[in-house]
Amino acid sequence: METILFLAHTETDGSLGKPALEALGAAKALSDALAGSPLVVGLFGADVQSAAAAVATCGATKILAVAGADFAASRYATDAAAAEALAKTAGATLVIAAGTSRLLRCLPGVAARLGGRANTHVTGLAAGEGKVTVNRWYYRQRMEGAFTRVQRPWFIVLDPGSQPAWQGAPGHATVETVAVTLPDSAKRTTVAGFREPAADAQTIRPDAALLFVAGAGWTKKQADGQTHVPDAEKLIREFLQLTRASLGSSKSLVDLGGEGQAVLSFLSHLNQIGQTGATPRHPRGLSACCHGEEPHTVGWRFVNERRAISLDPNCGWARGKADVLYVADAFAVMAKVNELLKSAAGA
Amino acid sequence: MSLAYQIVVCGSIVPDPLQTLEPVTGPAGPALKNEMMLPAWLDPWAAHALFEGAHLAKAHPGSKLTLVSLSPKAKLQQVMMTVAQKVPFELVALDGPANGFTDSAETAAALADAIQSLAGRDPARLLVFGGWESASRGAGTTLQVIAERLGIADVFLGVDSLKVAGDGSLEILERVEGGKHQVSRCAGPPAVLGWATGSLPEPKNNPQVGMLNMRGVMPALQKAKPVKIAAEGMAFASVNVPKQLRETRIVKDASPEQIAAEIVQWIKS
Ligand SMILES: Cc1cc2nc3c(=O)[nH]c(=O)nc-3n(C[C@H](O)[C@H](O)[C@H](O)COP(=O)(O)OP(=O)(O)OC[C@H]3O[C@@H](n4cnc5c(N)ncnc54)[C@H](O)[C@@H]3O)c2cc1C
Numbered sequence: 001m002e003t004i005l006f007l008a009h010t011e012t013d014g015s016l017g018k019p020a021l022e023a024l025g026a027a028k029a030l031s032d033a034l035a036g037s038p039l040v041v042g043l044f045g046a047d048v049q050s051a052a053a054a055v056a057t058c059g060a061t062k063i064l065a066v067a068g069a070d071f072a073a074s075r076y077a078t079d080a081a082a083a084e085a086l087a088k089t090a091g092a093t094l095v096i097a098a099g100t101s102r103l104l105r106c107l108p109g110v111a112a113r114l115g116g117r118a119n120t121h122v123t124g125l126a127a128g129e130g131k132v133t134v135n136r137w138y139y140r141q142r143m144e145g146a147f148t149r150v151q152r153p154w155f156i157v158l159d160p161g162s163q164p165a166w167q168g169a170p171g172h173a174t175v176e177t178v179a180v181t182l183p184d185s186a187k188r189t190t191v192a193g194f195r196e197p198a199a200d201a202q203t204i205r206p207d208a209a210l211l212f213v214a215g216a217g218w219t220k221k222q223a224d225g226q227t228h229v230p231d232a233e234k235l236i237r238e239f240l241q242l243t244r245a246s247l248g249s250s251k252s253l254v255d256l257g258g259e260g261q262a263v264l265s266f267l268s269h270l271n272q273i274g275q276t277g278a279t280p281r282h283p284r285g286l287s288a289c290c291h292g293e294e295p296h297t298v299g300w301r302f303v304n305e306r307r308a309i310s311l312d313p314n315c316g317w318a319r320g321k322a323d324v325l326y327v328a329d330a331f332a333v334m335a336k337v338n339e340l341l342k343s344a345a346g347a
Numbered sequence: 348m349s350l351a352y353q354i355v356v357c358g359s360i361v362p363d364p365l366q367t368l369e370p371v372t373g374p375a376g377p378a379l380k381n382e383m384m385l386p387a388w389l390d391p392w393a394a395h396a397l398f399e400g401a402h403l404a405k406a407h408p409g410s411k412l413t414l415v416s417l418s419p420k421a422k423l424q425q426v427m428m429t430v431a432q433k434v435p436f437e438l439v440a441l442d443g444p445a446n447g448f449t450d451s452a453e454t455a456a457a458l459a460d461a462i463q464s465l466a467g468r469d470p471a472r473l474l475v476f477g478g479w480e481s482a483s484r485g486a487g488t489t490l491q492v493i494a495e496r497l498g499i500a501d502v503f504l505g506v507d508s509l510k511v512a513g514d515g516s517l518e519i520l521e522r523v524e525g526g527k528h529q530v531s532r533c534a535g536p537p538a539v540l541g542w543a544t545g546s547l548p549e550p551k552n553n554p555q556v557g558m559l560n561m562r563g564v565m566p567a568l569q570k571a572k573p574v575k576i577a578a579e580g581m582a583f584a585s586v587n588v589p590k591q592l593r594e595t596r597i598v599k600d601a602s603p604e605q606i607a608a609e610i611v612q613w614i615k616s
Contacts, residue, residue, distance in 0.1 A: 074529060076491075076502035101523040105504040108451070109491035117452055117580070120486045133584060138447040140482050142368050145377065145448070145586040185500045188534040195520065196527040204526025210614060243614060258548040269507070269544040270526045275364045275482060276391045276544070286610065295364040306593075307613065309606070313597065320592035326606045327599045336607030344611070
């Protein structure tokens with residue numbers, strides 16, 4: 001028997017994000033699978049009323065909340081205080097939460113505070129014979145482990161996109177407010193805002209159906225003995241505009257910027273995928289001019305359908321990691337792709 | 348206001364990612380096959396933290412940079428041969444396992460104890476750095492536990508930039524969803540920062556720095572305290588390398604037009 005707390009923060013508009021609803025789906029499934037294990041909802045943020053109403057029919061025995069202006073922004077000390085109070089009030093033995101940047105930062109600390117443990121980047125959750133087993137990846141998505149643990153409270157932080165989202169009608173929510181008194185030390189940090197590229201220069205689009213991954217080949221000398229970086233930049237930019245794809249990059253390509261070589265102006269380390277980059281989830285991925293070494297390809301672990309364009313028939317992709325490898329000049333292919341997309345858009 | 352910081356970087360070692368990694372079941376649970384034979388590196392994001400720490404220390408005279416590493420000391424010694432040539436630091440070594448299957452709570456407890464017992468520790472000057480995730484466990488959970496154990500209330504994760512303002516406050520950029528950075532201002536130390544890539548290129552090897560560092564590194568390795576780290580309370584049911592190999596269709600002699608048409612059809616389907 002467990003007491004399962006679904007823990008979430010509200011978004012700036014007061015709603016719950018999709019990752020939170022995925023965590024709720026997993027928490028609910030766990031509560032259904034483990035006999036006598038009630039589900040409690042715990043929310044925090046500036047104002048939680050509409051989020052509470054949105055999940056009112058999920059079958060929770062209680063909806064607890066920590067709310068107020070101090071809990072609006074993502075800040076370790078206040079987030080941790082809120083999560084600690086909610087977990088304590090709920091008497092939670094299992095805490096199920098989404099791996100948002102905000103919760104990934106605070107929950108491991110909260111687990112330590114409560115004498116429990118946290119496991120992050122969990123991609124699978126199952127209950128059998130009264131035991132909870134989680135799955136997560138090790139060595140940057142090289143191998144997958146499944147384990148149980150005895151420590152409680154156990155904070156299970158799920159990778160966004162790994163679970164189906166809870167779906168249900170909104171309803172009337174009775175929210176029990178949990179009071180948290182913050183010491184001055186919790187307010188030493190203030191959040192000043194966000195920094196991001198201008199809207200049309202933002203190339204990271206987590207919800208895109210397609211991930212386009214550019215490799216260092218775009219900046220290399222081509223058949224005519226010259227580099228063609230401005231052409232590469234134009235082709236890629238145009239493709240992203242036409243498809244609204246998200247842009248990923250190999251490490252070699254982003255690193256060139258730091259080494260003072262001509263690179264694509266819209267790339268930053270945030271675009272990098274792989275061993276020391278991101279492992280985004282997209283239904284499809286198309287790479288061009290990548291060599292496909294293991295530290296790069298682990299970045300594609302969670303991309304379902306994968307195709308690649310490379311001049312090198314022995315590129316890492318040929319070794320069974322992509323569905324299709326086009327051995328061709330990416331400059332020529334992508335120019336034609338853009339032409340076709342443009343004429344389709346005009347039609 | 349310029350402050351002399353005590354910058355402590357927590358960083359372990361990981362196998363070279365170009366190696367084939369295979370899990371095996373050892374007496375203490377899962378481990379890597381031939382783990383002690385695999386060439387190792389300083390964990391990449393912790394290495395960025397070390398370089399950023401060195402940069403900060405240089406900009407604030409009187410600052411001290413300490414690398415605290417919990418790893419098998421024979422492997423750490425090999426890694427130090429190159430890392431010690433990069434930037435000046437003092438090493439505190441703890442001798443224990445560093446594989447991804449250990450529990451971060453135990454690792455963090457050992458690291459926090461080591462930081463607590465650093466000579467002259469002063470919370471008003473203390474910045475604890477590390478990588479925001481390791482390349483082994485890949486969890487991003489160690490630094491927060493250290494913060495809790497040290498009573499530090501300000502923690503930042505996925506840091507790409509740290510700037511010290513004129514009044515000594517810290518402006519910190521953290522990675523958040525959707526390719527954005529959150530900008531936070533922290534009154535000052537103590538703080539814990541889990542670094543992402545930052546903005547500095549890897550420093551070139553400098554044999555002179557290496558010689559200076561090695562004077563402290565070798566004794567630190569010799570007196571490395573053995574630490575028992577396991578995964579108490581965890582029971583692994585399995586650890587597997589995904590086996591499925593895709594049947595790659597290789598398209599060799601098609602024209603750019605043909606390939607483009609196929610790709611567009613695929614994108615639109
Ligand atoms: C510790 C460590 C961590 C690492 N982490 C990462 C990581 O997170 N992410 C990552 O990506 N890598 C990572 N790497 C590096 C990785 O091993 C590879 O070196 C890197 O991914 C190669 O980048 P690339 O494929 O862009 O470039 P290259 O190896 O330079 O390959 C370029 C490819 O482009 C092709 N090409 C050139 N021109 C054209 C054209 N006109 N049309 C089609 N194809 C063309 C070439 O044939 C070649 O195959 C890491 C390495 C280490 C050691």
